[in-house]
Amino acid sequence: MKQYFHSVELDADKCCGCTNCLKRCPTEAIRIHKGKAHILSERCIDCGECIRICPHHAKRAHSNPLEDIEQYKIKIALPAPALFGQFNNLDDIDIVLTGLRAVGFDFIYEVSRGAEIVSELTRNMIRDNKLRKPIISSACPAVVRLIKIRFPELCGNVMPLLAPMEVAAKLARREVRGMTGLDDKDIGVFFITPCPAKVTEINSPNHAEKSAVSGAIAISQLYPALTHAMDHLTTVESIAKSGLIGVGWATSGGEAAAMLGEKYLAADGIENVIRVLEELEDDHIRDVDFIELNACSGGCVGGVLTVENPYVAQARIHNLRKYLPVSLNHLDEKDVDAMLWEKELTYNAESFALSDDIMEAMEMMDKMEKICADLPGLDCGSCGAPTCRAMAEDIVKGVAKETDCIHKLKAKIQSVYDQLSSTL
Amino acid sequence: MSSIHLHYDVSGEDFTRAGEASGSVKKRLKALGYNTDAIRRVAIAMYEAEINMVIHAEGGFVDVDIYPDHVDILMSDKGPGIPDVEKAMQEGFSTAPDNVRNLGFGAGMGLPNIKKYTDDMRIETKIGVGTDLYLTVKVNQ
Ligand SMILES: Nc1ncnc2c1ncn2[C@@H]1O[C@H](COP(=O)(O)OP(=O)(O)O)[C@@H](O)[C@H]1O
Ligand code: SF4
Ligand code: SF4
Ligand SMILES: [Mg+2]
Numbered sequence: 186m187k188q189y190f191h192s193v194e195l196d197a198d199k200c201c202g203c204t205n206c207l208k209r210c211p212t213e214a215i216r217i218h219k220g221k222a223h224i225l226s227e228r229c230i231d232c233g234e235c236i237r238i239c240p241h242h243a244k245r246a247h248s249n250p251l252e253d254i255e256q257y258k259i260k261i262a263l264p265a266p267a268l269f270g271q272f273n274n275l276d277d278i279d280i281v282l283t284g285l286r287a288v289g290f291d292f293i294y295e296v297s298r299g300a301e302i303v304s305e306l307t308r309n310m311i312r313d314n315k316l317r318k319p320i321i322s323s324a325c326p327a328v329v330r331l332i333k334i335r336f337p338e339l340c341g342n343v344m345p346l347l348a349p350m351e352v353a354a355k356l357a358r359r360e361v362r363g364m365t366g367l368d369d370k371d372i373g374v375f376f377i378t379p380c381p382a383k384v385t386e387i388n389s390p391n392h393a394e395k396s397a398v399s400g401a402i403a404i405s406q407l408y409p410a411l412t413h414a415m416d417h418l419t420t421v422e423s424i425a426k427s428g429l430i431g432v433g434w435a436t437s438g439g440e441a442a443a444m445l446g447e448k449y450l451a452a453d454g455i456e457n458v459i460r461v462l463e464e465l466e467d468d469h470i471r472d473v474d475f476i477e478l479n480a481c482s483g484g485c486v487g488g489v490l491t492v493e494n495p496y497v498a499q500a501r502i503h504n505l506r507k508y509l510p511v512s513l514n515h516l517d518e519k520d521v522d523a524m525l526w527e528k529e530l531t532y533n534a535e536s537f538a539l540s541d542d543i544m545e546a547m548e549m550m551d552k553m554e555k556i557c558a559d560l561p562g563l564d565c566g567s568c569g570a571p572t573c574r575a576m577a578e579d580i581v582k583g584v585a586k587e588t589d590c591i592h593k594l595k596a597k598i599q600s601v602y603d604q605l606s607s608t609l
Numbered sequence: 610m611s612s613i614h615l616h617y618d619v620s621g622e623d624f625t626r627a628g629e630a631s632g633s634v635k636k637r638l639k640a641l642g643y644n645t646d647a648i649r650r651v652a653i654a655m656y657e658a659e660i661n662m663v664i665h666a667e668g669g670f671v672d673v674d675i676y677p678d679h680v681d682i683l684m685s686d687k688g689p690g691i692p693d694v695e696k697a698m699q700e701g702f703s704t705a706p707d708n709v710r711n712l713g714f715g716a717g718m719g720l721p722n723i724k725k726y727t728d729d730m731r732i733e734t735k736i737g738v739g740t741d742l743y744l745t746v747k748v749n750q
Contacts, residue, residue: 335639337639337645337648337649338645338646338648338649463632463635466635466649466652467628467631467652467653467656468653468656468722469656532645534639534642534645537639537640538639538640538641538642539640539641539642540642541642543641543642543643543677544677546640546641546642547612547613547641547675547677550613550637550640550641551613554613578640
């Protein structure tokens with residue numbers, strides 16, 4: 186089996202095996218084994234639902250501490266547009282960007298700038314009829330990974346374009362190389378991230394061998410230092426170069442609205458996203474050219490590494506956009522090639538297939554149906570699998586046994602007891 | 610064991626539950642690592658037929674047999690039957706009522722799409738008795 190990088194991980198000491206995350210994982214990627222909630226690597230899409238739900242804070246996202254920027258001669262910050270929705274009474278993005286300078290970054294490049302360029306290129310590609318419709322946005326890496334493991338025939342509908350974060354990283358590097366004459370290895374590019382999915386995307390990209398981003402710092406981790414810096418600014422530098430199109434990407438519907446008139450659909454929240462993908466697969470969604478999907482409710486402002494309530498953040502983003510020009514960044518035709526994916530998105534059958542041999546898989550499924558029919562059907566999770574069906578699958582795979590089901594075990598003990606008492 | 614057999618009852622009462630059988634078959638085909646093009650064709654054909662069972666008949670049952678190289682499906686209902694099959698097969702022909710059309714169904718493309726996505730399609734129908742739809746989707750090598 187392949188190795189997968191994941192930013193979501195378990196802090197085993199804090200986990201008490203309560204089954205909250207088990208029941209909420211949208212890809213059934215969690216199993217509780219010996220009282221601890223382990224993640225099945227081949228199924229995890231790093232959406233962060235388990236981090237959100239865990240009452241004991243036992244699921245966490247791996248990201249870089251701020252100190253990591255010190256390894257580089259030049260330090261670039263790429264703030265996600267969702268960052269701008271995290272502050273009360275903010276009316277000027279430059280206050281946040283100057284704050285980032287104060288905490289140690291030399292150069293700031295808003296991801297919303299990359300977003301405006303991605304929007305323009307997408308519009309061009311739709312106009313030129315170069316893509317299979319409906320086009321599914323590739324901006325949310327949790328969604329892209331979900332399609333990769335569960336929706337084989339939709340892989341070809343995913344827009345083969347870099348996400349704004351990557352585009353911003355490439356353009357920022359180029360600008361800084363030009364200004365300083367430094368090598369890429371001396372330039373650290375750090376994404377200020379709302380979510381673990383982006384961290385995974387940086388470490389193990391879907392689109393290329395290597396990401397142009399060096400690391401990611403969680404919004405929630407940076408928040409105390411950043412707000413402190415913002416409160417103590419003496420001057421505000423003029424850094425921001427984004428229009429309302431780019432900043433709008435922070436919230437659900439923003440990317441789709443930037444399609445300017447194309448027939449679009451925007452869905453947010455992982456369960457809604459799955460419903461849309463299922464219907465697309467059944468060819469039931471027609472008359473739509475562009476589909477924006479965000480794993481988080483509300484869009485990236487709802488990312489699990491943000492601090493503010495997503496709806497409050499959404500309202501703030503809406504306010505901030507009011508005073509911005511439409512778009513301040515435009516596509517340079519010369520850059521188009523550098524913005525396309527280097528490799529195609531391919532289906533990873535291994536995540537859900539019982540075996541890569543169909544005959545063996547059929548035999549396993551046959552057994553599985555029988556085992557499943559014999560389990561109590563309570564989907565209670567106390568065996569460590571999210572449903573009785575998933576439990577049947579684990580038994581067939583040899584990673585669980587029937588008596589891990591406490592109801593089965595109880596019946597067995599009862600029958601032994603009955604036998605014993607009848608012989609007494 | 611030469612096939613996986615699956616059986617579903619399709620309720621005619623709750624329109625919002627249509628699509629559950631096709632969804633379940635899709636999930637199982639993915640668990641088998643089945644040919645992905647065949648999965649998509651089974652999903653679309655079954656979905657359309659399931660919707661028809663609910664909006665034109667009062668539900669019924671579905672039998673599915675999954676073989677390594679093809680899938681056989683029977684969709685059976687005890688509805689009103691189809692008076693003119695040839696006409697029903699025409700693109701755009703529909704007797705769906707307005708309330709169903711408002712939900713985005715009733716474009717008259719169901720049966721033509723089923724034909725398009727399957728390798729074999731046979732309709733046995735009798736007025737006042739019901740309709741049996743036999744479908745086969747083969748794995749293209
Ligand atoms: N199971 C069925 N029972 C009775 N009539 C049916 C059934 N399936 C299809 N029909 C008839 O065939 C017509 C065409 O079906 P279809 O192509 O699926 O279009 P639609 O469902 O959009 O009307 C239907 O409008 C209906 O009159
Ligand atoms: S929610 Fe999951 S990770 Fe958190 S304590 Fe419960 S079982 Fe453990
Ligand atoms: S919606 Fe945004 S914040 Fe949430 S997982 Fe996707 S990219 Fe990350
Ligand atoms: Mg129909």
